[in-house]
Amino acid sequence: MRYLTGLALSVCALGSTPTFAARSMTINNLRCENVPNPLGIAEQRPRLAWKLDSEARGAKQVAYRVLVASRPELLSNDEGDLWDSGQVQSGETTGIIYAGKPLFSGQRYHWKVRVVDAAGKVSESALAFWQMGLLAKSDWHGQWIGYVAPKAEANNIPTLEKASWIWYPEGDPTKDAPVATRWFRRNVTVPAGRAVQNATLRVAADNSAVIYINGKEIGRARDSWKSRKTYELKDALVPGDNVVAISVANEGTAPGPAGLAAQLDIKFAEEEPISIVTDAQWKAINEQGDGWQTSAFNDGDWVAAKSLVAVGEGPWGEIASGSIITAPPAPYLRHCFTIDGKIKRATAYICGLGLYEMSLNGRKVGDHVLDPAWTRYDRRSLYVAYDVTENLKNGRNAVGVVLGTGHYDDHVLAVWDFEKASWRDNPKLMLEMRVDYEDGRQQVISSNDSWKASTGPILFDSISGGERYDARLEMAGWDTANYNDSAWKNVELAEAVKGNLVAQIAPPIKHTQTIVPIKITEPKPGVFIFDMGQNFAGVPELHVSGPAGTKVTMRCAELLHDDGTLDASNIENFVKRRDTEQLFQNDSYILKGEGREVWSPRFTYHGLQYVEVTGFPGKPTLDNLRGLVQHSAFDAVGSFECSDEMLNRTQQNTLWAYISNFHGYPSDCPQREKNGWMGDAHLAAEMGLYNFDGAANYEKWLDDIHDEQKENGVLPGIVPTSGWGYSWGNGPAWDSAYPLIVWYLYQYRDDKRVLEKHYDRLKLYVDYVTTRSKDGIVGFGLNDWLAPKTKTPVEVTDTGYYYADTRIVAQIAEILGKSEDARRYSELAQSIKVAFNKEFYNAQTHLYSNGSLTAQSCALYQGLVPDENKSAVVEALVDEIKNQGYHMDVGILGAKYILNALAENGRADVAYQMLMVKTEPSYGNWIERGATTLWEEWNGNQSRNHIMFGDVSAWFYKYLAGIQAGSPGFKTIVLQPHVLGNLTSARASYNSVQGKIVSEWKVEGSQFNWNVTVPANTTATVMVPCNEGTAVTESGHPITETAGLRFLRWEKGYAVYAAEAGSYRFKCAVNGD
Template sequence: MSFSDTRVWQAYWISFGATMVDWNAKNFPAPYFRKEFEIAEPKDCKLYICGLGFHEVRINGRRVSDFELAPAQAKYDAHAGYLVHDVSNLLVSGRNTIGVTLGNGLYNCQTAEVWHFDKATWRDYPKMIAELTSDGQTILASDHTWKVTNKGPIIFDSLRNGEYYDARLEMPGWDQNGFNDSAWQNATITAGPGGILYEQTSAPCRVTRTFPMHKLGGGIWDAGQNLAGRAEIKVRGKAGSCIKIQYGDVLNPDGTLYLDNIARFVKSGEFQTERYTLKGEATEVWHSHFTYHGFRYAAVEITGEAELVSMTAQAIHSDVRQVGDFTCSDPDMNALKQCTYWSYLNNFVGIPTDCPHREKNGWMNDAQLVSDTGLFFFDGKETYREWLGTIRDCMRPNGQLPGMAPTSGWGYNWGSGPMFDTILFGIPRNIYIYRGDAVPMRENYEPFKRALAFTESLAKGHLVRFGLGDWMHPFAERAVVPELPTTAWYYHELKMLVEAAKLFGYEEDVKRYSELAEQVFHAFNREFSNGNGSYANNEKTALAVAVQFGFCTGKEVANAVRILLDSVRKDAHIADFGIVGAKFVPRVLAEHGYADDGFKIFTQDQYPGWCKWVRDGETTLCEDFAGKYSHNHIMYGDLFAWMMQYAAGIEPDFSRPGFHEVVLKPRLIASLHNMTASYDTIYGKIKIEWQRVNGEIQFKAELPDNIPGRLERPDGATLAIQKTLNTHWKE
């Protein structure tokens, strides 16, 4: 979004008073703030609050909302989000009490790790600003009269390390009238984080689903699903006994928790660990507040006399509305859909991330590769828009972008490049295609031009050698040279900008970037084309990229597709490519009449391939086909969009933004007996259903009211659709 906000605050930023003067500053327990106040008659009461890193708010003993881990991570010295809550039903006439607890989050990332967020320019102790209005008038504002203590039960919290809670330090009634806060100190007025405040309107994080965890033995508990979130425990025992929980998503052969890979970048403190110290009541229920973990399993250690009665996994993610779905007759594809569903949500906790455990970082390449899936699955438009604002905040004056956002300054000279920069316009373009909104493209148009200027400054002879290339190829020696996909992506970026410039009527930009794109086109073909549809060493990614981005024309297209098809079939449809080929090889095959082969790439169950993960019992997608690294990644998740676009036939197109006109072009996968799919557009729901019955295809479709559409059948026939269609034809 544009991050424009005209709100004038009457409140002050406040903290518990400590000053951070170096990176090795002392850690403090979580601060608790409270304030009692009077209100004559609550009327249309709104609470405006930004508490960094994370905050929880209570009024008169009740939580203000079910939001978790708020606000979303940002580059806090550029912008920070505030939340607006309607609290009318929590207030009473007369005396009331507000209580706020702050966690460190990414704002005060005290953990030493390889990305150096512990040295971020914005880093400071937790602080907050809050204002309460009634009928539009300010009746309460944060200032030095608020009381604060850091002697509460959350004695340690860290986004990457975990959280420790001592229930013996609980303060019953601290968030209600009449609590004795004489031992608390007055809050300190302090400087804000440096960034401009804006209202966060993206989907908040919530607990959306719970999974009962089952004890496996040896202190290991299993949720049955790899997820992002936390466990809620029910315990009983003597005061002072401690429950230690450590989270992970893979077990060693001996049944213990395997953490070597996901913990390797964290250099101080424990990893994904929580500790709960009992207060000694009959039954105690607890979950952490200011961290989350990527896990399926939890290793539990008990010291003292205590019993863990039960454990429930709570899935936490941005609560984006689901808008698309499919089911088909192939159980493996349905399982892969579920893996994609969970991988996407597990990696959208406030911002899109690569993984919810090892890094929790906003890697841009992962997000842009699956934005088709994201927008076919969920309405994440506003959540994407806000994160795009953070990406712009991370752009250097010369247009250089890091590989992830937010960043402390790491990632500008490695893990970035055109495939990453594409996100600045690729996601806005997809928002326009899927949700019919051109505003994000306008917001990011000029910044994207600056990013292109930076890429142009690095291009020698219009070839770009800066970037990771076809990352995570299972056979490194067979991977295409990185400059082929990075140059291709540079060309794609230029073509996207020309497309938008035409839409917006920017004729000078159309001319300039068309000419530059033409130069890149010829440079690419001079360097990589062998003629007659052959590219580089005919790696699958090289061929798919050349076709997908339009580098080969005329008869060369058919030749390149044939070379690709022969290679895919010769290798028994294994995934002989990295993340670039994973997106484009199946798409090119489907676009050119070989959707069955694209489907087989997803569903053959030998290494390397997607379905091998299903056979191995995975419930999410992995970072690599061998399963050596993260088991909760989304970058191979384009398969959902592939199924919606090709197998179901719901065709997204720049010329039909928001599906204001619907084209259905199903590729009837030979191994499928039936398929159903739906997509909730901004105009209403598209529904399709097809099945094979006695040598015929029976096809049904339903479109939103007043939306024109057509069915393009595989046999070449075209049928108009007015609201509904029920037809059949011989195969």
């Protein structure tokens, strides 16, 4: 397996000896608004924070003094001309609110902090800074500009005009077909000896369909009656007998319209084409038999389908069709300017929508890719600030910007309707460069109508579709001052964006590592498949030599067909209409023919493990392709490893899935959708915070949610959204991303600002859900998604999240001093708990609802089980787990609940057994099947890179290593490892906002060894696993002789100690759980 290079944190070896020398504390990791030395912040009262390091036991801060100055030399003289906090008697190191003089646009402010420890020793930090962004629209001096080359209109795509809507003959399916699934078949004969030139199947179904050709699934369609789905079948058909088989589910809670419309067109090299449409010649049934999808199946007992109405009639009306307007080539913009003095500092502020790449004097500025991050553009667009002091020179300079479409001008049509987004427009640019000279002058270079424009080698770009690049059209030196741009056009002035311009200060997307392929195959002549050995998000990088005009095409996917060819069916099944430009993850490069050429796409990213290369000049080797991993480049803050390789691989797979699904916002999958599904995001948020410093990224996404919330409180299922997801794909189990992630940021980082910022909107949401509740029970939206066998009523999981959200609002109200709100929402939460138990709890069986693993663990995890019932409910859950053979018969909600509920209630041993199962459904089965990321479904269908089952990684930290917060921000820590099953060791570190916490244990023979680090300025409750009365030593000494430790009690197989900051080495006799 591949490990994430550059993201692993080391922990101390078990044999290391702690240092007890008393030293002054060192201050590090100074941050402003959760970012070190940020450029472009908008907050007038920014949050400041730092960390402390000390090898002395009991090290703590008792006072601090923050100095903020306009010039760094003032700080050298201990002068804060903007703010001197004075010596504040406090141990706080996070959330220190700037309270000095007003801050101004574009200004840089320098700061440092001094702390005093308990012994009166003073320590001082190095200098840090933050720079304000452009705070008002009037601070921008430029104009929005762009350039649009003429667009070309593609040929009309064939329609379904010859087909009829059909259904199983029952009642009037145009009005009241039952909520059920029906099955349809049509035999098709391809005459022997005829060469199929192309074959296209178009399908429209109400509601969802699964399509098979000759027994093989080729795609799925949901609500395709709005805009049909298209499938290419040339390689799926065989000479002789074939069968098209389609299952269609009429979804909902009550009868309604249901139907299927389809048309298969087969064209031959010479002979007349064949066209098959849905009509009464299709067969239908209401209960399918095994093998119903195959041509050999005997459908003699099936009945003729009922022809309802012609396509275009009935309740479905016209199905979207017609021509596609292809995107124009990417615009290249340039401008020259003169620098005439010694520069003190130069800052460029740029917003290029949807994506941009900027260069100065022929060199790319910065190392970001896919900037800026996606937002609801008509409410908030992000600009990026760069320090470009070193990029400029005296004399004539040139700035160049290439614009990509991104999500701003999404022209590959999929079911999420982003082509209809209210913000959609042609790419555009706003740029302001401020040059401050040493002599006090300031020069402003901005985008305006004096800039020049052209098109270049990027012929087409799409965030989901890919990129087409013709290297013959490259313009050498186009972004330098000496380039002759006399043939270039004038730029076009563009309409200003409707929303606010806000600085992007969260860690940007970067290329973080390079993957070398492990294998090449040639399943068909001239078709080469590169196996990257790892599923990841990013782009392929082509290394090639050949004649000018040679076109090399790269298609990216996660799966292979049985014959070794690329299988992209699981990522293309949400495309609405498709021609050459409508394929997902398809890149092409046309050679210029000048030696070795290296190219990778610039304005797209893919999810992939396999790359199909066609058109390659000659036979490629492994040296001809690389994989560039791209994701939001947050720092790693955690590491976990244990003695079991399967659990280690699960941890690594979770990390890969997480970084694959964070590109400025948390997504579900990096290939098929790239959507910010709310449910996926909150289910993975805790594991994300344990492993990565993504707080600023989550804060950005919380702002996105705020932008999308309607005034009545309703939230969409995906964020950002074009407007899709307010009536499907949401509901409390998904919407709870908003309150939960706000709460997680507080719990993990002690961040009260995020509570203050979002409290009113969270209250609005809970009030909205209350209007949808009936006697305290809620039941709308999605439920335990993708449970493999046992389904849990949506009312159980929805009401569980309704209760959790209400409790969060009550707790936030208490923290913020809103006592009346705290009382009201606490009472509401209690009433929901009573209603939940009344509705779902069976006192005789101790089961909730239908007794599913999800229902039972939901009640426990969400805190809905009364104390007097807990032991019985846990026992009933464990019994059902055993009945299931310790398999994960849960969906994504249950996967979050069950491991935590078991461990929280003293049955971590059962959770461990579930994680050790290697048959389906289980995490171990994915490992057995070669997974390198987490999958969307336990059976491996659909996406092979989803993060929604990812909370297992957080469980490793919490329970195997035993690192948990005792209070917000890990100011106090609980260290309670679990020695389970055959595990002989586990080690983890977590670099919290207070400092690095380490828990590393190992069983050697009959002895348990445990190394612990409690960071400076914190305390911990340390729970050593051992039988009552067992002797415990620290660094070879009895606890009573050890500084920094105090015995508290014996508790359920643990000796419990209060520990001051410091490093400890515990030893005792083994006591496994």
